[in-house]
Structure formats: C-alpha cells, structure tokens
Amino acid sequence: MTSLAKTSRFLRVPSALCLPSRRNFHNYFVSHLPSASLFPDSRSTAGPSAPNRDLTVVRIPLRSAKHHFGVAVSRGQRIQNEDTNQAGTITMPAFAKRPPISLVRGQDAAAAAKAAGIGTTAASALGDPQVFYFAVFDGHGGTECSDFLRDELHGYIEQAAADLQLQSSLQKKDDPKKLPSSLQDPSTLSSPTILPQHDHEVPPSESSTPRPLRLQSDLLQEYRRTIGGYWRRFRPSCFTIPPIPSSRDPNPPPPLTSQGPITLETVLTYAFLRADLDFVTAQARDTRVLLCETKTGLAVPLTADHRPSSPTESRRLRRYLSDSLVTDSFGEERLHGLANSRSFGDMGSKRIGVSAEPDIVRVDLHPAQYSFMVLCSDGVSGTLSDQEIVDIVKEAGTPEEGARSVVEYATEVSSDGDNATCLVVRLGGWERRCEGGLGSMGTKEVREMRRVEAEDPRRRGR
Known part of the structure; x- marks a missing residue:
C-alpha cells in the first residue's frame, strides 16, 4: 500500500502543541526463517525437507534491506531540504483480493514448504499478511507540514481503520479469528498528538446512527465550521453519511441507521482529511508514483498532477x-x-477548494508483473520523464542504488535545483527488470545528451 501527499503554505505550529508522537511506527518487517539456518545443529538427523523444523521469527529493519528497498535524498540548490519520506509496516486489516502465495516452485516442494511453514508470509497482529507503507512528502515553504505527515500520517490511517471498523478482505464471515482487543476498542490506540482531541456528546437523535457514519459526518461538519467556503457543500464520493441538515428545513431528514461495507478508499480518505484538518487548525507541486511493467519495460504512472x-x-x-x-x-x-x-495544510486555500482528499488508485500486482515501484518528489518528476526515472533504476543493482542514481541524475540536470527525493521498492519481477522492451536503453541517448548539456554553461537553461 502506498500513500502520497503534498504540502503547501502553512502557519507555524505553536511549540506548546508540538508534543512528541506516542505512536510506535514499525520501520521493520517480520519474516519466518528456519531455525536451522540461523543456528545449525550438527547433531540433528532430520533431513533438509523435514516438515517439523522449528521456525524463528525475525525482524528485519526495512531501511537495512538494501535488496528490497532504497531511498536517496538531495536538497539540490535549495537552502534546506523540505522533502521527507517514510517506510515501514502498519497495523490494519488486509485489503487484497487473495492471500500471498509461496514462492516455492513445484507442487511437491510447495506442499513440503507449507507443512514446514517455509516460504509463507509472516502474519500481522490481525492474522493478515503485513501491510507495507511507503510515502514521500514534498514540503513547500517549510518542513513543519511534511515532518508532521512523516511522523503522524501512518498513525491516522491505523486509527481510521480501527474507528471505521474496516474488515479484513481475507477472512471469511464465519472465521473464528477476531481482532485483538487493542484494535477492537479504538480508545486504546494513541491518538495523533498535534492537537487535543475534541469529544462531542452524541445527541439522542443520533444514537441509532452507526459510529463510522457519525465520524464521517462529524469530520465534514468540522470542516464546514472551521474552514467554510468550498467545504460547506463538500461530500466525498466514498463516504456514506446522513444527509446534510439545513437550518431552513423545519423537518430535517432522519439520521441513517445502517451502513454499507467500509472500504479502503473510505479509510484513506478519512485519514487524509482528518490529518489535514488537525494540522490546519493548529497551525506545490506534486509527488509521483510509478510502476515498471516487467514485460514491456514501460513506466506505468499511478498518479496524476492535481x-x-x-x-x-x-x-x-x-x-x-x-x-x-x-x-x-x-x-x-x-x-x-x-x-x-490538492495539498495538506494552507488554511486559506482550503476555503477556495484546495483539498487533502486522496486520489486513490487500486492496482492488483500479479506475480512478476511489475519489476519495481518508484515514489518521488517534484524535484525528480519535475525534471525527468517517467520513462527516464524507470530506465535509470533498471541499471541499478539494488533499489538503494537505483534511488541514489535517480536523485544524482535529477540534481545534475535540474535547472532550478529543487529538493529531490526518490524511493524505490523491489517487486516480484525485479530480476527481470531489463528484459522488457529496450531495457534501460530506451532513454539512454536522451539522458547522455541532457548530461552533456548540463555540463555546458552556454547551453544550460535553453
């Protein structure tokens, strides 16, 4: 799962409200390894395919897993770097269409691995596969907003999933597994600390309205009271909320008493808007997400400039x-x-329609269909084409090397010296990343020409 955001102008947050975050963000992922591979026992007579080998759960720091993840950052020619990024795993129910499969080939080998617990994905506290979280935040005019999103946005998503009661897409209705008590009661999750939370008593007329619907309705009411303007009539398409009451209507519509299934889109929209409102109350350009298709070698953009x-x-x-x-x-x-x-922050622009509502795209990642994913700030996407970015990563040996090469090249040929951040995530087709189309050669001539022009002061900037 990926999450992107932009930041714009903002007011400085009073220091009294900048409390340290209490959220424990998991910047690692969990994997199961056979104990024998960690602590070989020469006295063991069990064969290598013995199905009763013990497994050891290990925590692997994501930023140390160079063959799976890489990030590079440059401030360009700016005084400071206002970009931030985040990577880790978050606690929320699964939203995939099917559980991940073992990478062991062959029916016999797969059956043996399944019996031994080898090659399976480590489950989260919800009994679901881990949900990975990658984000790049492009600051504009300061770092307060981008730093806030780096430290808090993942917590808003976890909180929204619990508050809105998102259900796992992989567990059947009659599955005896239930959420841990810490997730059944949202009050046990620490809330974002940028602002004190506002507790509202529920009017008797709304007692029959499900809590997720009340939360969605209350959020929009807060936007109307705090910001107004565009937000007086705003209704996200993924929200299912009671009709907006009118002060001129003597017979307001009754509150809703039932709701449809809560979707991932609802959770992300609520989390983004909640984080934005909290930041704006306390008190650009676009980031980009790309996939590299293994078969064709082409860049597949997942985002569009707003x-x-x-x-x-x-x-x-x-x-x-x-x-x-x-x-x-x-x-x-x-x-x-x-x-x-669309951006986070900037209360004045919120009044005229600038929104932090996320632009959500679902992509089903089939095995080896895509080689890698790239997230980058406008210091990269504003200088390089999508295909140039993808082709540079193809030539790298690891995701970290690819991210570093993209940032170095973007900084070298940039005309404005903007902050540049690139984050590369390895996917199933990584080993075949140069097989599709022209490999990395498609833009190589163009890249070499741009590098020559960048080194010639007489031609640069034309």
Missing part, C-alpha cells in the same frame, strides 16, 4: 465553485491563482 485544468479536478471544482477557475496568460487554468488543487 492541476485545476485536469478533467477530474475541473469537474470537482466546477461542481462547487464554478466562478473560481480563471485562465492565466499561458492558457492554464488556475484556482484563484493556484496551480495545484
């Missing part, structure tokens, strides 16, 4: 603020002068 002129954003904004979009002298639509329409 420009007011894009079809999705234009429809969203014109639905509520038809008179707020203007066209500048270059023919580009802007929202009250802003080129971006």
Whole structure:
C-alpha cells in the first residue's frame, strides 16, 4: 500500500502543541526463517525437507534491506531540504483480493514448504499478511507540514481503520479469528498528538446512527465550521453519511441507521482529511508514483498532477465553485491563482477548494508483473520523464542504488535545483527488470545528451 501527499503554505505550529508522537511506527518487517539456518545443529538427523523444523521469527529493519528497498535524498540548490519520506509496516486489516502465495516452485516442494511453514508470509497482529507503507512528502515553504505527515500520517490511517471498523478482505464471515482487543476498542490506540482531541456528546437523535457514519459526518461538519467556503457543500464520493441538515428545513431528514461495507478508499480518505484538518487548525507541486511493467519495460504512472485544468479536478471544482477557475496568460487554468488543487495544510486555500482528499488508485500486482515501484518528489518528476526515472533504476543493482542514481541524475540536470527525493521498492519481477522492451536503453541517448548539456554553461537553461 502506498500513500502520497503534498504540502503547501502553512502557519507555524505553536511549540506548546508540538508534543512528541506516542505512536510506535514499525520501520521493520517480520519474516519466518528456519531455525536451522540461523543456528545449525550438527547433531540433528532430520533431513533438509523435514516438515517439523522449528521456525524463528525475525525482524528485519526495512531501511537495512538494501535488496528490497532504497531511498536517496538531495536538497539540490535549495537552502534546506523540505522533502521527507517514510517506510515501514502498519497495523490494519488486509485489503487484497487473495492471500500471498509461496514462492516455492513445484507442487511437491510447495506442499513440503507449507507443512514446514517455509516460504509463507509472516502474519500481522490481525492474522493478515503485513501491510507495507511507503510515502514521500514534498514540503513547500517549510518542513513543519511534511515532518508532521512523516511522523503522524501512518498513525491516522491505523486509527481510521480501527474507528471505521474496516474488515479484513481475507477472512471469511464465519472465521473464528477476531481482532485483538487493542484494535477492537479504538480508545486504546494513541491518538495523533498535534492537537487535543475534541469529544462531542452524541445527541439522542443520533444514537441509532452507526459510529463510522457519525465520524464521517462529524469530520465534514468540522470542516464546514472551521474552514467554510468550498467545504460547506463538500461530500466525498466514498463516504456514506446522513444527509446534510439545513437550518431552513423545519423537518430535517432522519439520521441513517445502517451502513454499507467500509472500504479502503473510505479509510484513506478519512485519514487524509482528518490529518489535514488537525494540522490546519493548529497551525506545490506534486509527488509521483510509478510502476515498471516487467514485460514491456514501460513506466506505468499511478498518479496524476492535481492541476485545476485536469478533467477530474475541473469537474470537482466546477461542481462547487464554478466562478473560481480563471485562465492565466499561458492558457492554464488556475484556482484563484493556484496551480495545484490538492495539498495538506494552507488554511486559506482550503476555503477556495484546495483539498487533502486522496486520489486513490487500486492496482492488483500479479506475480512478476511489475519489476519495481518508484515514489518521488517534484524535484525528480519535475525534471525527468517517467520513462527516464524507470530506465535509470533498471541499471541499478539494488533499489538503494537505483534511488541514489535517480536523485544524482535529477540534481545534475535540474535547472532550478529543487529538493529531490526518490524511493524505490523491489517487486516480484525485479530480476527481470531489463528484459522488457529496450531495457534501460530506451532513454539512454536522451539522458547522455541532457548530461552533456548540463555540463555546458552556454547551453544550460535553453
């Protein structure tokens, strides 16, 4: 699972409210290894395929797993680096269509491995496979917001999954497994510490409304009271909430008494909006996510720049603020002068329609279908094409080397010296990353030409 965010202008958070986070983010993943591979016992007479070998659970620091994950950072020519990133595992129910399968080939070998517990994915506290969390945050005008998201956003997602009662997609309805008591009671999870939590008494008329629906409705009401403007009429498409009451209506609609299934989209949207509202109350450009398709070697973008002129954003904004979009002298639509329409922070822009609502894309990752995933800030995506980024990573021996090469090249050919962050995640087709299409040669000539131009002061910037 991936999560991206952008930051924009903001007010400095009062120091009295900047409490240290109490969340214990897991920056490691868990794996099962045969005990014999860690502590060989020469006295053992059991064969290598014996199905009763004990397993040892090991914690592997993700940032030390160079063959699975890599990240590189450069401040470019800026005074400071405002980009941040995060990587680890989070505690939440699974949302995959099917459980992960063993990588052992052959039916006999797979059966033996299953009996021995070898090659299976270590389960989380929920009884589900681990959920990996990777994020890049592009700060703009300071580091407070990007640092806040790095330290807290994963906690908001975990909290939202518990509060909204997200159910595992891999456990059957009659599965006797239940969530741990610490997750059944959301009050036992530490809440984000940027602001004190507001406790609201539930009116008697809302006592029949399910708690997840009340939380969604209360969040939007807080946006209306705190920010207003665009948010007075805003309703996320993935929310199932009671109708908005009107002060002019003498007979307000009754509250909802039932709800549909809570989806991953609902949880992520709620978490992003909740984090944004908390930060704005206390008080850009886009990041990019790419996949490399193993078969073709092509870059597959998962995100799109949130420009007011894009079809999705234009429809969203014109639905509520038809008179707020203007066209500048270059023919580009802007929202009250802003080129971006989604970000965290910036209370003033929230009033006119800038939103922290996530743009969610689901991708089913089949075995070896994709070689790797790249997350990068605009210091990379604003300088290099998607295919250039992917081709540079193909030439690297490890994800860390690939991330470092992307940042070094982007910094070398950049014309504005923006902060640059690149995060590379190894996927099933990593070993075959150069087999598809032209491999890394597709953009090699272009990259070499750009490097030569960057070294020539007479041609740079043309």
